[in-house]
Amino acid sequence: MLSISNLNFYFGSRALYEGASLHIKPKTKIGLIGANGTGKSTLLRLISGEYTPDGGTISKSGDCTIGFLNQDLLSYQTDDSILNVAMQAFEKQLELQKDIDKVLHKMETNYEDKDIDLLAKLQEDFERLDGYTIQSRTEEILEGLGFSTSDLDRPLKLFSGGWRMRVMLAKLLLQKPALLLLDEPTNHLDLPSIEWVEKYIHDYEGSIVVVSHDRYFLDRTIDNIAEVSGAKITLYPGNYSFYMEEKALRNEIQKGAFENQQSQIRQTERFIERFKAKASKARQVQSRVKALDKIDIIDDVIDEKAKVNFKFNFGTEPGRFILFLEHISKAFGEKVILKNTSATINRGDKIALIGANGKGKSTLLRIISGTEQIEGERRTGHNVIESFFAQHQLESLTVENTLIDELKATGTTKTEMELRSVLGCFLFSGEEVFKKIKVLSGGEKSRVALAKVLISEANFLLLDEPTNHLDMQSVNILIQALQQYEGTYVVVSHDRYFVTNIANKIWYIEDHEIKEYPGTFDEYETWMATRETSKPSAAKTISKPKPELAPVEAKTPNQAKQIEKLEAEIMVIENNIASIEAQMVDLANAADYTGLKKLEADLATEKGKLSSTTASWEALI
Incomplete structure (x- = not known):
């Protein structure tokens, strides 16, 4: 359906792709992965035609229509309702509807046989294109992506960038192109919406190439992994979990071949060095020099599983109780978020705050931080020192600072060598620590902001969507850092792999109350699935869930x-x-x-x- 052969593409002197190839077959679902900056989004733009290759070819079949969801759509605004914007996917049907309306309007005053024939033909074409179902299909997809029925008639411009992105995703899904290109589609979705999109993509009849750092999402939606590394594209059959197994096997084989080749090179170089001055060995020496020149060098395996060893310094040890929330209520006009609810955060709690967008997760996080006005009482415990990470804080980085100076500005007692070590853990090595903030990508800025939080010597962290814009290696680094952190934290995240690995308690908001599940995310999902399938009905009663799975109310x-x-x-x-x-x-x-x-x-x-x-x-x- 689409073939990429010997692709070359350069940014200045840097080769993003050099001799890269990829073949996309009908009904293939490909997860495009790689470190930040390797050119994943660039490849999607090359496929869509936005960029032109510097070499090689990108050819597609005549029936290959392409739909591209990219982050630029966040800025799109219009006075049209979100329902009308999404329905723009049905261009032919809408044109037919206009023609039908014109004929009907004409027939109100001038009734002619030819108009009846024209109307019958237009209506037949409209029905053949399922025109009578386009509104219901649009509503179904928008509501699946988290919009309420009352939202559908609201203008698009009234929604935030993340919600506008959902509308554009809905429009794209309704168009059903032969090849769907998705760039980080889960970045602005909550868990229910992610699960809905997973099912939709799984059942999608066309081909898909999706850039995503969500391992669970890739496992549940794709059947091939295309890895971008070293200016090349390597295709692995299977989902992300299978890719990890296959990648480990290939790395083991490549490592062995690399070490064998290096051993042969060293032996050859020793022979040359030993006999280069002997006339009797001149022919053999010359032969081996030529052999070295012709050798196809095998690259060493790049260790992508960076190990992190942070040393967290707490200037002050907090008491047993970190925070008390008592009889908290919060509403925005008629929209009630919390109502007379109480909760306690204990020292050592690793809490993941999850749930659908609009339920109040970010509001609750601001309440915990003390930056949101509330009814009720919020009290911090003894010796609590707090640090808050949110996406908007990326804008508060001093753009003229170097990375090392930005960390020094936190007032940390760490030495420059220790700070360089911290930046190394976040994949900034060598002279990169002297880069200015202004030249960094969004993902790189996130890593700097997270490094600042982790060296702050705070014993209580609040993290709002910390994995947004991070590649898989960076997410793994953050997981390791939080696993070594001995303090207390509350994290808002929709990344299920991340939450599974860092949380020992789950908080969620239900019936305007803070509810607590005393276990890991995997256990919580199992309990929720049991609860959903075991809801009582008029015809039967159900047994109570097992004590170890039942959620508990947070301590007052x-x-x-x-x-x-x-x-x-x-x-x-x-x-x-x-x-x-x-x-x-x-x-x-x-x-x-x-x-x-x-x-x-x-x-x-x-x-x-x-x-x-x-x-x-x-x-x-």
């Missing part, structure tokens, strides 16, 4: 105070027991049996207190 500040008080009492009782036991040893050595008997009674009393207090504590935690 009053419960937290009770727990803290009981823990203090337990500590006093344990100290009393230890003191009594020490006195009993002394009295036993002194043969004071009267005093010993009294201490035994005191010991029994304290142990009884310990048992009852511990039971009360266990009932609350």
